[in-house]
Every structure is written in C-alpha cells, then in structure tokens.
Amino acid sequence: MAADTGDSGAPDTENLSVSEVEELYNAALADVQASASLTAEQRKQRGQRLAALSKALRAAKRKPPEKTKRPEWQSYPEPTALPKCSDDPRYVRSFSIDDAQRAKEFFERYGFVVFNDVLEPGECEATVSEIWTSLEERTPGLRRDGPETWSLLSSERYGLPEEQAVFTPQMVANRQNPRVYAALDAVLPRIGHLEDFDSPHPEPDSVVVTQDRWCIYRPAADDETWRTAENLHLDVNPWTYAGLKATEIESLRYGSEDFSDHRFPLQDFRAELTAVQGRGCPTGEHVQGVLNLLDNLEEDGGTRVVPGFHRSFMPWLESLGAMEDNLSQCGQHDNWVLRRAAGGGSFKFSNLDPLHGLSRRIPLRAGSFLLWNQLVVHGSCANRSHNFRMAQFITGFRAGEMTPGRAWARAAAVQRLCSGLPLSPLAPHVFGISEQSCEAPRPQPVTRGTSRERMACDHVLGTVPQGDAEGLLKAFEDFHLHCRPLIHVGGQKGEHLDAAVRERKPKRALELGTYLGYSAVRIARCLPDGATLYTVEEDAQNATLAEASIAHAGLSAKIVVLLGTVETLKPKLLELAPFDFVFLDHQKALYLEEIQRLEAWRLVRHGTTVVADNIGGCNRADCRRVTCGCAYARYVRSSGSYCSRFFWGSRDGIEVSSAIKPEIPDHCVAPCLRRLST
Numbered sequence: 091m092a093a094d095t096g097d098s099g100a101p102d103t104e105n106l107s108v109s110e111v112e113e114l115y116n117a118a119l120a121d122v123q124a125s126a127s128l129t130a131e132q133r134k135q136r137g138q139r140l141a142a143l144s145k146a147l148r149a150a151k152r153k154p155p156e157k158t159k160r161p162e163w164q165s166y167p168e169p170t171a172l173p174k175c176s177d178d179p180r181y182v183r184s185f186s187i188d189d190a191q192r193a194k195e196f197f198e199r200y201g202f203v204v205f206n207d208v209l210e211p212g213e214c215e216a217t218v219s220e221i222w223t224s225l226e227e228r229t230p231g232l233r234r235d236g237p238e239t240w241s242l243l244s245s246e247r248y249g250l251p252e253e254q255a256v257f258t259p260q261m262v263a264n265r266q267n268p269r270v271y272a273a274l275d276a277v278l279p280r281i282g283h284l285e286d287f288d289s290p291h292p293e294p295d296s297v298v299v300t301q302d303r304w305c306i307y308r309p310a311a312d313d314e315t316w317r318t319a320e321n322l323h324l325d326v327n328p329w330t331y332a333g334l335k336a337t338e339i340e341s342l343r344y345g346s347e348d349f350s351d352h353r354f355p356l357q358d359f360r361a362e363l364t365a366v367q368g369r370g371c372p373t374g375e376h377v378q379g380v381l382n383l384l385d386n387l388e389e390d391g392g393t394r395v396v397p398g399f400h401r402s403f404m405p406w407l408e409s410l411g412a413m414e415d416n417l418s419q420c421g422q423h424d425n426w427v428l429r430r431a432a433g434g435g436s437f438k439f440s441n442l443d444p445l446h447g448l449s450r451r452i453p454l455r456a457g458s459f460l461l462w463n464q465l466v467v468h469g470s471c472a473n474r475s476h477n478f479r480m481a482q483f484i485t486g487f488r489a490g491e492m493t494p495g496r497a498w499a500r501a502a503a504v505q506r507l508c509s510g511l512p513l514s515p516l517a518p519h520v521f522g523i524s525e526q527s528c529e530a531p532r533p534q535p536v537t538r539g540t541s542r543e544r545m546a547c548d549h550v551l552g553t554v555p556q557g558d559a560e561g562l563l564k565a566f567e568d569f570h571l572h573c574r575p576l577i578h579v580g581g582q583k584g585e586h587l588d589a590a591v592r593e594r595k596p597k598r599a600l601e602l603g604t605y606l607g608y609s610a611v612r613i614a615r616c617l618p619d620g621a622t623l624y625t626v627e628e629d630a631q632n633a634t635l636a637e638a639s640i641a642h643a644g645l646s647a648k649i650v651v652l653l654g655t656v657e658t659l660k661p662k663l664l665e666l667a668p669f670d671f672v673f674l675d676h677q678k679a680l681y682l683e684e685i686q687r688l689e690a691w692r693l694v695r696h697g698t699t700v701v702a703d704n705i706g707g708c709n710r711a712d713c714r715r716v717t718c719g720c721a722y723a724r725y726v727r728s729s730g731s732y733c734s735r736f737f738w739g740s741r742d743g744i745e746v747s748s749a750i751k752p753e754i755p756d757h758c759v760a761p762c763l764r765r766l767s768t
C-alpha cells in the first residue's frame with residue numbers, strides 16, 4: 091500500500107486501486123469515530139484526512155476499470171507482417187486471376203487475398219458515376235463536381251446507403267463479371283456432386299453472389315466530422331456459425347410473393363450472410379469482398395483485416411463461453427454479439443481491444459478485388475486524405491449450400507429486382523436466372539428513377555387496408571428503411587409537420603412537391619373538418635401514384651393533386667388564395683425564389699405558416715447549427731417578415747415560419763410563434 095504523508099496531510103493515493111483507497115478511507119473513518127478523547131486540533135486533522143480520502147475514493151471510482159487480461163486474448167493470432175507488392179510497397183502482394191492456385195494458398199494462410207485488374211478502368215468509372223447519380227437523386231443540392239455541396243452527404247452509416255442491397259445497372263453487371271466470378275470461385279471451398287440437387291443454379295458449385303451495396307468516404311483530411319467511425323467486427327453470429335445456436339437461414343424467402351409475406355427481400359439478403367452455419371469447412375463457407383473503384387491508399391481510409399483470425403476462430407469462440415454472457419457491452423473493454431434476424435448476428439469488438447493492434451489496412455488499386463474469409467475479423471479505418479474512397483461490396487457462396495425452397499425463392503426475388511437489366515451468360519450461376527427464365531411473366535422494364543416509386547406504391551397499396559392512413563404512412567416508412575430509399579419527409583420530421591398543421595388549423599393549405607403523397611396524407615389527416623390541401627407536383631408519374639395513395643388512405647375529399655408548378659398553375663392558385671399553411675418540399679434551391687413569388691402574388695400573407703423541409707445546411711447529425719442554413723433559412727430567420735423555428739430530424743431539419751407582416755391582424759399568427767416574435 092502507498093505511503094501516506096502523515097496524520098493530518100492528504101495521503102498520496104494516485105497509484106492505489108479502488109479497494110486500497112477504500113481501505114484507507116475506512117481506517118480514517120474509524121479514527122474519526124474514536125477521536126472523542128483527542129484535542130480539538132487532533133480531531134480537526136483527522137477530519138481533514140477523512141475528507142481528503144473521501145475525495146480520493148470518489149476520484150478512484152471514476153477512473154476507467156483496469157484492464158484485466160482476458161482469456162480470449164490468448165487465442166488471438168500472432169502479429170503478422172504482410173508481403174508487399176514488389177513494384178509498389180504501398181500495396182500488399184496481389185494476384186492476377188490466372189494465378190488462382192497461389193492466390194488460394196495466400197488466402198488460406200492469411201485469410202484474405204487481393205486480385206488485381208478485376209474491373210477495367212471503364213467499369214470502375216461507370217460504377218463510380220452510378221454511385222454519384224444515386225447520391226444526387228437522394229440528396230437535393232448535391233453535385234459530384236461541386237465540392238462546396240459535399241457537406242450535404244453524411245458520414246453516418248459508415249458511408250453506406252440506407253438500402254440493404256442496390257440494384258442499379260453497373261452494380262448488377264459487376265456481380266456477373268467473369269473476373270469477379272473467377273476470383274470468388276478460386277477461393278471458395280467446393281461442394282462437389284450433390285444427389286437430388288434441385289436449384290435454379292446449374293451446379294452445386296455455382297458461385298452465388300450476395301446482393302450488397304456500395305460505400306463512399308469523403309476526403310476528410312481537413313474536416314474530422316467527415317470521417318466515418320472506425321471499427322472491427324465479424325459479420326456472423328459466432329455461436330450460430332459453430333452450430334451452438336440454431337439458424338433459420340433456410341426459411342428465408344426474400345419476400346418472394348410481392349412482399350405479401352411482409353418480409354422485404356433486402357432484409358433476407360443481409361440475413362443470408364449473418365445467419366450462416368458452418369459445415370465444418372476449415373476455410374469458412376462465405377467469402378466477403380470489396381471491389382475497389384478508386385486508387386485507395388492507407389490514408390484514404392477503408393478496409394482492414396486481422397490476418398490469420400480464421401484459424402483462431404474456434405479457440406477464440408470457446409474462450410468466450412456462452413452467447414448469453416456476451417450480449418451487451420457493459421464496460422468499455424467488453425466485446426459483444428449483436429443478434430440479428432434468422433439466428434444471425436454480428437460480433438463487435440471494443441475500441442480498446444488489443445485486436446486492433448493486430449489489424450492491417452489493405453490499400454487497393456482501382457479495379458482490385460479484396461476477398462476475405464467470413465471468419466476473419468475486419469472493419470474499416472476513416473479517411474484522412476484529400477481523396478474519395480469508393481467501393482462496391484460483393485460477397486459469395488456456393489449454390490449447393492441452399493435448400494431448394496430458399497434457392498428458388500431467392501432466384502425469384504433477384505429476377506424481380508434485376509428486371510429490365512442486362513443479364514450475362516453467368517447470370518444462371520450467380521443469380522439463378524437467365525434471359526429464358528425471365529421471358530415468361532417478366533415485368534416490363536421500368537424507366538430509370540421511377541421503379542422504386544412504383545415498387546413502393548405497389549407494396550403500400552398491396553399491404554395496407556383501404557382507409558388506413560396511419561398504416562399507409564408506416565408502410566412507406568418501412569419500405570424506405572428496408573427496401574429502397576424514398577425522398578419523403580419521413581416520420582421524425584413528419585411529427586413536427588403534424589404539430590405545425592394542428593397548431594395553425596388551416597382552412598386551405600398548399601404543398602409544393604407531392605411525390606407519392608406521403609406528406610399530403612400526413613397533412614390532410616391533421617386538417618380541421620372542411621379544410622382542403624392543394625398539392626402541386628410537376629412529375630406526371632408521381633402525381634398519378636400520389637393520387638392512388640391518397641385515394642387508398644381515404645383522403646381524396648380533402649386533397650387535390652395539381653399537376654404542374656407554381657408558375658404554370660398561377661391562375662388556379664390565385665383563384666384559391668390565400669393559403670394559411672404552405673409546405674415547401676420540392677427543390678431546396680427554389681425555396682427562396684418560391685416564397686418571394688408566393689408573397690408577391692399574395693398567396694402567402696400575414697398569418698400563413700410556411701414549413702420547409704431539408705433545412706439545416708450541413709446535413710450532418712452532429713451539425714445542428716441553425717446558422718448553417720441556406721439562403722431561404724437566412725431569409726425567414728432574419729428578414730423580419732417571419733417568426734421562425736427550426737426542428738432537427740436525423741440528417742437535416744424542418745423550418746416552421748409564420749408570416750408576421752403588419753397589414754394582416756395579429757390574431758392570425760399561431761400563438762407560440764407570436765410569443766417568439768416579441
């Protein structure tokens with residue numbers, strides 16, 4: 091035990107454990123309690139000592155728990171120096187597709203391998219362009235060639251899109267690329283002949299590609315908030331993999347009948363990776379991969395792996411004990427399993443785990459394909475450079491792993507999701523579909539940009555009972571979350587929209603940007619009796635889909651869909667004016683011009699509540715600075731014509747502003763906004 095400095099001085103407890111400080115404290119307490127016969131000075135000294143120890147004890151308890159050596163650390167692999175590429179040591183050794191035998195040896199030893207020149211430059215470029223197009227479609231104001239707009243992107247979700255799998259033309263083409271196929275085929279364990287093999291895939295050893303997504307890391311050299319979170323994990327429930335817990339992987343049906351089984355296909359494409367149960371194959375059953383699209387050096391951020399972990403997997407799992415003892419992160423040193431659908435899960439490592447020191451970043455050239463055994467711990471490092479990182483994830487397994495029920499349902503779902511996209515001769519192997527199998531009741535190819543909207547409405551109208559407005563809102567939200575992203579206002583900001591409508595109680599409301607009718611239904615269900623919402627949509631297809639949603643919600647009597655823009659509909663809108671509630675949700679870049687036009691035409695007057703979506707500027711969860719707003723936000727916040735409040739959603743916010751121009755009586759202004767204006 092550490093020395094203390096005497097009866098009256100503060101003891102030195104800096105290097106003592108909590109229990110040692112506690113012992114000193116208890117002794118000092120006993121001294122104080124037994125000090126009745128001492129002088130006043132002696133009692134004072136003992137009191138001071140007790141107070142100092144009480145403070146020291148509180149401080150010791152606040153210290154992070156001491157690291158104890160954990161049994162599982164014993165099974166971690168030895169630190170590994172990876173062989174470098176002979177002509178450029180910034181990269182690890184990589185292999186050509188023709189060098190499959192040596193690539194497989196490397197893969198078996200280290201648990202990962204890099205194949206070079208898998209995608210050609212043109213294919214990388216087309217994939218990058220497709221990712222930008224998706225981002226621009228879902229992020230109003232974003233331009234790939236406008237660095238000043240990149241702040242609109244988010245670094246949440248590790249740079250991944252919201253949907254669980256992406257079906258855009260080049261991504262689908264890459265999944266059927268012969269060099270991608272050859273790389274997966276080179277490292278996956280073979281199954282060989284299977285009696286009674288009943289499958290849409292030609293052979294048990296056909297390589298099935300999982301339907302995955304892409305990721306983008308922004309150049310984060312100068313802005314830490316653009317960095318994605320760093321992590322290490324396994325994309326499998328280790329106990330399920332080892333057969334210690336049940337898997338329901340063979341019950342997956344990938345929403346095979348137009349989502350009528352209430353499961354979305356994309357959820358099941360994730361579950362087929364995380365709910366794998368091993369067949370005792372030492373090299374693992376699934377291979378995960380990153381198809382790299384831009385040259386990616388150490389500082390550009392990206393994938394890291396723990397070489398050799400696949401060989402440590404079983405001893406490591408045994409040292410963890412029961413799954414039930416690993417269900418949550420109680421202390422900051424704890425690793426834990428996150429359980430997912432169908433008995434699957436992923437295993438997360440604490441940021442303090444020494445395994446981080448054994449992980450190695452794998453820089454990759456554009457067009458390279460990094461593959462790792464599913465049993466290899468992996469994760470990502472953040473970007474710290476001036477370059478983007480962009481990649482497509484592709485993982486694979488052998489068709490013979492699936493029972494017929496799963497295999498046929500899966501192929502049907504892939505066929506639907508790939509409808510209208512070109513199929514290569516490898517499509518029967520990778521997807522279980524071919525041009526011939528698609529010929530029968532194949533859906534008409536849909537024009538780009540509209541398919542997800544149609545799919546969303548088909549799903550909503552097919553699953554929600556007629557007249558159930560709340561159910562309809564929830565179904566759109568579920569589709570957005572689990573199937574394809576939509577650009578509706580969403581539930582979180584929607585609640586603020588509801589509150590603004592209920593507070594203003596408008597007789598006549600106007601919406602710019604109907605889309606599929608989600609916000610129109612939200613607004614209309616909050617309107618007082620006899621009130622009407624006029625909603626303006628310039629896209630004819632969206633307007634038609636919205637009318638169907640609105641009718642299905644039973645709100646056609648309260649909502650009028652107008653096809654056009656404010657400008658083309660001017661005479662009609664002038665007839666209807668004034669509006670006491672306006673929702674702007676068409677194009678953020680037009681908001682300022684639009685509100686000033688509405689003011690000039692007297693469609694917006696004193697007392698009109700104007701709500702605008704997608705406000706907040708930076709579009710980042712950690713940026714809630716209202717001053718970060720756009721020209722529109724600056725106008726409503728500082729022109730003096732409005733009283734304005736801002737509500738944060740998850741990626742951006744909603745602005746609720748009440749017009750307070752003097753010529754209209756003040757009683758029209760919503761009460762809470764009147765308070766704000768004083």
Ligand SMILES: C[S@@+](CC[C@H](N)C(=O)[O-])C[C@H]1O[C@@H](n2cnc3c(N)ncnc32)[C@H](O)[C@@H]1O
Pocket residue numbers: 577578579580602603604605606607608609610626627628629632654655656675676677680
């Ligand atoms: C973000 S979405 C609207 C979402 C909808 N308010 C919701 O939350 O459900 C934008 C819609 O505005 C439409 N749009 C774009 N520019 C427009 C304009 N100038 N006038 C009317 N609609 C427009 C688009 O076609 C798209 O359907």
